[in-house]
Amino acid sequence: MVRKRATDNTLDAGERSDSDRQFVTALHRGLEILRAFRPADKAGLGNSELAERTGLPNSTVSRLTFTLLKSGYLVYDDGTGRYRMGVPVLSLGYACLAGMQVRETAQVYMQELADKAGDGVLVALGGRDDMSMTYIAAARSKGVISLQLSVGSRISLARSAIGQAYIAGTNEVERAEIVDRIRTRYEPDRVNEILDSLDDAREQVQKKGFFCMMGGWQRDVNAVAVPYRSQQPDTPMLAFNLGGYSFALPKERLENDLGPQLVDLVRMVSRVGY
Incomplete structure (x- = not known):
C-alpha cells in the first residue's frame, strides 16, 4: 500500500534509522512547520492547516507554533x-543566498538568456529542498504572460x-x-510513469546536455533543464x-535553440569558477 503524504516536503521522522541518535526529532518537526508555508499563503x-500539510498531530503543531511564536x-x-512567518526566517534565507556565489554569477547570464528568449520566458536556478526544488535565482523576460514564480518558489522534485x-x-x-521516496508518495501507476521519465531525463542529459519536458509539472508549460x-566543494x-x-x-524551439543555449549558459557559469 502506498503511504500518503500531506505534502511533497514532509519527511516522517520515523523513517530515520533508530541508530541515528544525533537526529533531533523536535527540531525536525519545528522546521517542517516553517517549510509548510508557501509564497501564496499571504x-x-x-x-x-499546518497539521494537514505536515502530517503532524494537532497537539504537536500547537506546541511547535507556540514555541516558534515566542522565538x-x-x-x-x-x-x-x-x-x-516572522522576520528572523527572512534573515536565514538571505544568509543562505549570500553564501552562494554562483547565484550572483549566474544572474547576469540568466537575464541575458531570458531577454533573448522573450515571450515571457523564465530562467531559474534551483536546489533540492527535500522532495521539492526551490528557486534561488530567477530571471524573467518581458511579456504579457509569464510564469508566476520567483526566488523562494518551490516545485516538485519528481514531476x-x-x-x-x-x-x-x-x-x-x-x-x-x-x-525510494517517490515510491512512498505516489500510486504504482504514477510511480512507473515518473521513473520512466527519470530514465528519459538521464538519457537526454547524457546525449544532449539538457532535459526537455513537454507539459508534466503543468499541462500547458514546457521547459528545458540542465x-x-x-567546482566549489561547499556549493x-x-x-x-x-x-x-x-x-x-x-x-x-526548446530542443534546437533554447536547450543548447541553456547548456552554453551552464558552461559559462562553470568557466567563471563558481
Missing part, C-alpha cells in the same frame, strides 16, 4: 487566528523539468534515496531551468 496558516519565527494575527534534471545529475546513492555541479548540487507557456515554447 493570509497565513492556522494550526489545522519570533512566527507572528500571530489575533483577528484571523493564523500565523505568518518538474528542473527536478528531473537535478536527479539526472545526482550520484547513484542520492538517486536511489529519491526513488544539472549543475559547482550543493543545483540545476538550471528555462520554461514558459507552450504556445511560446514549442518542442522544436
Whole structure:
C-alpha cells in the first residue's frame, strides 16, 4: 500500500534509522512547520492547516507554533487566528543566498538568456529542498504572460523539468534515496510513469546536455533543464531551468535553440569558477 503524504516536503521522522541518535526529532518537526508555508499563503496558516500539510498531530503543531511564536519565527494575527512567518526566517534565507556565489554569477547570464528568449520566458536556478526544488535565482523576460514564480518558489522534485534534471545529475546513492521516496508518495501507476521519465531525463542529459519536458509539472508549460555541479566543494548540487507557456515554447524551439543555449549558459557559469 502506498503511504500518503500531506505534502511533497514532509519527511516522517520515523523513517530515520533508530541508530541515528544525533537526529533531533523536535527540531525536525519545528522546521517542517516553517517549510509548510508557501509564497501564496499571504493570509497565513492556522494550526489545522499546518497539521494537514505536515502530517503532524494537532497537539504537536500547537506546541511547535507556540514555541516558534515566542522565538519570533512566527507572528500571530489575533483577528484571523493564523500565523505568518516572522522576520528572523527572512534573515536565514538571505544568509543562505549570500553564501552562494554562483547565484550572483549566474544572474547576469540568466537575464541575458531570458531577454533573448522573450515571450515571457523564465530562467531559474534551483536546489533540492527535500522532495521539492526551490528557486534561488530567477530571471524573467518581458511579456504579457509569464510564469508566476520567483526566488523562494518551490516545485516538485519528481514531476518538474528542473527536478528531473537535478536527479539526472545526482550520484547513484542520492538517486536511489529519491526513488525510494517517490515510491512512498505516489500510486504504482504514477510511480512507473515518473521513473520512466527519470530514465528519459538521464538519457537526454547524457546525449544532449539538457532535459526537455513537454507539459508534466503543468499541462500547458514546457521547459528545458540542465544539472549543475559547482567546482566549489561547499556549493550543493543545483540545476538550471528555462520554461514558459507552450504556445511560446514549442518542442522544436526548446530542443534546437533554447536547450543548447541553456547548456552554453551552464558552461559559462562553470568557466567563471563558481
